[in-house]
Amino acid sequence: QKEVEQDPGPxxxxxxxxxxxxxxxxxxxxxxxxxYRQYSRKGPELLMYTYSSGxxxxxxxxxxxxxxxxxxxxxxxxxxPSDSATYLCAMRGTYKYxxxxxxxxxxxx
Amino acid sequence: xxxxTQTPSHQVTQMGQEVILRCVxxxxxxxxxxxxxxxxxxxEFLVSFxxxxxxxxxxxxxxxxxxxxxxxxxxxxxxxxxxxEDSAMYFCASSESGSTEAFFGQGTRLTVV
Numbered sequence: 001q002k003e004v005e006q007d008p009g010p011x012x013x014x015x016x017x018x019x020x021x022x023x024x025x026x027x028x029x030x031x032x033x034x035x036y037r038q039y040s041r042k043g044p045e046l047l048m049y050t051y052s053s054g055x056x057x058x059x060x061x062x063x064x065x066x067x068x069x070x071x072x073x074x075x076x077x078x079x080x081p082s083d084s085a086t087y088l089c090a091m092r093g094t095y096k097y098x099x100x101x102x103x104x105x106x107x108x109x
Numbered sequence: 110x111x112x113x114t115q116t117p118s119h120q121v122t123q124m125g126q127e128v129i130l131r132c133v134x135x136x137x138x139x140x141x142x143x144x145x146x147x148x149x150x151x152x153e154f155l156v157s158f159x160x161x162x163x164x165x166x167x168x169x170x171x172x173x174x175x176x177x178x179x180x181x182x183x184x185x186x187x188x189x190x191x192x193x194e195d196s197a198m199y200f201c202a203s204s205e206s207g208s209t210e211a212f213f214g215q216g217t218r219l220t221v222v
Contacts, residue, residue, distance in 0.1 A: 034210055042215055043113075043200050044152065049210040088152060090211075095165035096142065097202070097211050099152040 001026050006089055006100030015109050019076040023089035023100045026070065032092035033065050035074045037085045038102065044088055048074065079107045111135040113214035115201050121220045122191055130186045130217045132201030141184045142202040142211060143176065145169065152200070158184065159207075191221045 006023045013019055021035075032051055036044035048063040050056045050072075056063045062075040076083055086102040114133045122128050134141050143155040157164040158176055173189045184203075188195055198218050202211040 032208060032210070036213070038152075041198065041218065043115075043213040046210055046212060051208075092208065095157040095159075095207070096154045098154065101151045 003027055003093075003098050004089065004091060004100045007103055008101050010104040010106055012106045012108060013079055015079060015081060015107055017079050017107070019079050019083070019105060019107075021074045021076075021087050021089075021103050021105070023072050024070055025072070025091055027091070027093075028067070028070065030091040030093070033063070033072050034090040034092075034097070035061075035063055036088040036090060036099075037083075038088055039085050044090075047087075079105075081107050081109045083107050111212075113201055113203055113212050115199075115214035115217050117217060118215065119218045119220070121222060124193060124221055125190050128188050128191055128219065130188075130199050130201075130219070132184045132186075132214060133182050134184055134201065134203030135205075135212060136182070138203035138205050138212075140164075140204045140207060140211075141176075141178070142204075143186045144200045144202060144213075146198045146200065146216075148197070155186070155199075188219075191219075193221050195219060196221045 004025045035048040038044045053065050053067045060077045064073040084106045088102045089100040090097045116131045141158040146152045156166045156170045175187045198216040200216045202213045204211040
């Protein structure tokens with residue numbers, strides 16, 4: 001079983017839609033969870049950082065962590081064409097960050 | 110806003126040559142990382158570095174790779190004898206502590222010909 005699993009997509013949605021991106025993980029010791037956005041041939045850009053279970057909101061973005069289900073989500077409200085990118089979930093391991101494969105999102109104008 | 114900077118942005122090298130990729134982490138950060146991303150694939154961990162020594166390394170990080178913090182600001186990745194399969198984007202990252210988020214640079218695209 002992979003440590004972090006993420007549906008690679010691609011996911012296409014119309015402008016203004018609510019987008020839901022998800023990851024599952026296997027290691028119950030993970031406590032710190034991140035979402036990054038990556039444009040083609042660019043570095044991952046940190047969007048959200050959460051500790052343990054619960055919700056965190058920042059503008060149009062909401063991150064959710066459910067440690068009991070080992071499941072994390074990122075919601076994007078009122079999606080824009082500029083949100084088109086690959087979204088990476090990541091978890092903090094002992095001395096490293098472990099990434100999912102990334103989900104490609106395309107928001108259609 | 111503080112950021113991680115990497116140079117060069119693109120490097121082309123011949124197979125068998127040595128390359129050094131350079132990074133300037135965020136100034137108050139203590140933990141440093143190198144990651145690799147082959148085109149179209151996932152971001153893969155190479156090595157983490159804290160207190161002037163390697164904390165963890167992956168199977169990819171074999172004897173041809175080394176890291177160094179030569180002074181108070183730079184963090185380098187050296188690949189001794191490059192192979193075609195080393196062609197990838199290499200990302201440097203840093204974090205303030207072992208329990209905070211990591212910030213990534215824009216990457217160095219390494220092309221081995």
